[in-house]
Amino acid sequence: xxxxxxxxxxxxxxxxxxxxxxxxxxxxxxxxxxxxxxxxxxxxxxxxxxxxxxxxxxxxxxxxxxxxxxxxxxxxxxxxxxxxxxxxxxxxxxxxxxxxxxxxxxxxxx
Amino acid sequence: xxxxxxxxxxxxxxxxxxxxxxxxxxxxxxxxxxxxxxxxxxxxxxxxxxxxxxxxxxxxxxxxxxxxxxxxxxxxxxxxxxxxxxxxxxxxxxxxxxxxxxxxxxxxxxxxxxxxx
Numbered sequence: 001x002x003x004x005x006x007x008x009x010x011x012x013x014x015x016x017x018x019x020x021x022x023x024x025x026x027x028x029x030x031x032x033x034x035x036x037x038x039x040x041x042x043x044x045x046x047x048x049x050x051x052x053x054x055x056x057x058x059x060x061x062x063x064x065x066x067x068x069x070x071x072x073x074x075x076x077x078x079x080x081x082x083x084x085x086x087x088x089x090x091x092x093x094x095x096x097x098x099x100x101x102x103x104x105x106x107x108x109x110x
Numbered sequence: 111x112x113x114x115x116x117x118x119x120x121x122x123x124x125x126x127x128x129x130x131x132x133x134x135x136x137x138x139x140x141x142x143x144x145x146x147x148x149x150x151x152x153x154x155x156x157x158x159x160x161x162x163x164x165x166x167x168x169x170x171x172x173x174x175x176x177x178x179x180x181x182x183x184x185x186x187x188x189x190x191x192x193x194x195x196x197x198x199x200x201x202x203x204x205x206x207x208x209x210x211x212x213x214x215x216x217x218x219x220x221x222x223x224x225x226x227x
Contacts (some may be wrong), residue, residue, distance in 0.1 A: 008150065036218075043114070043201055043218035044153070088152060096166055097143065098216060100152035 003027050006089055006101030015110050019076040023089035023101045026070065030091040030099075033065050035074045038086045038103065047087075048074060079108045112136055114219035116202050122225045123192055131187045131222045135204030142185050143216060144169075144177060147199040156200075159185060192226045199223050 006023045036044035048063040050056045056063045062075040090098040115134045144156040155169040159179045179185040203216040
């Protein structure tokens with residue numbers, strides 16, 4: 001079993017939809033949770049970063065962490081075609097290496 | 111632009127040949143990471159440098175893989191006697207501190223796409 005599970009998609013939505021992306025994990029020592037966005041043939045770029053449980057909002061993006069369920073989510077409101085990319089969840093204990101999910105490919109159609 | 115840079119962008123090699131991949135981190139970043147991304151999969155950690163030392167090499171898949179870092183700057187990942195299963199995108203990231211008890215953002219380069227024929 002992988003430490004971090006993420007549905008690879010693709011997830012197709014119309015422009016303006018609310019998108020929900022999720023990951024589950026097995027290591028209860030994880031404390032730092034991140035969402036990266038990766039466009040085709042580019043490196044991942046950090047979107048959201050959350051420490052421990054709770055919510056964090058940044059513009060159209062909201063990250064949620066539920067440590068009791070070992071479940072994290074990224075919500076995108078008013079999705080745009082420019083949001084079409086692969087979204088990777090990542091997490092660690094605070095010490096160096098990140099453990100990534102497989103990534104979910106999101107397609108937002110105009 | 112002072113981001114992480116990697117070279118070459120693409121590399122095609124024959125099975126059994128050695129390859130060297132280069133990473134230039136953001137200036138002043140003491141921590142450097144190598145990850146591998148196989149097609150349709152997430153990033154796999156390979157090795158972590160703090161300064162010029164590598165306290166965590168746990169992700170290197172075999173002794174054919176090695177990495178070094180000099181001058182707390184450039185790092186080179188070397189794959190000897192390449193195999194077809196080594197085909198992947200090799201990504202480098204840097205951050206400003208070790209991480210310690212405080213997470214530091216890892217900034218990624220564009221990656222090197224390696225194809226072993």
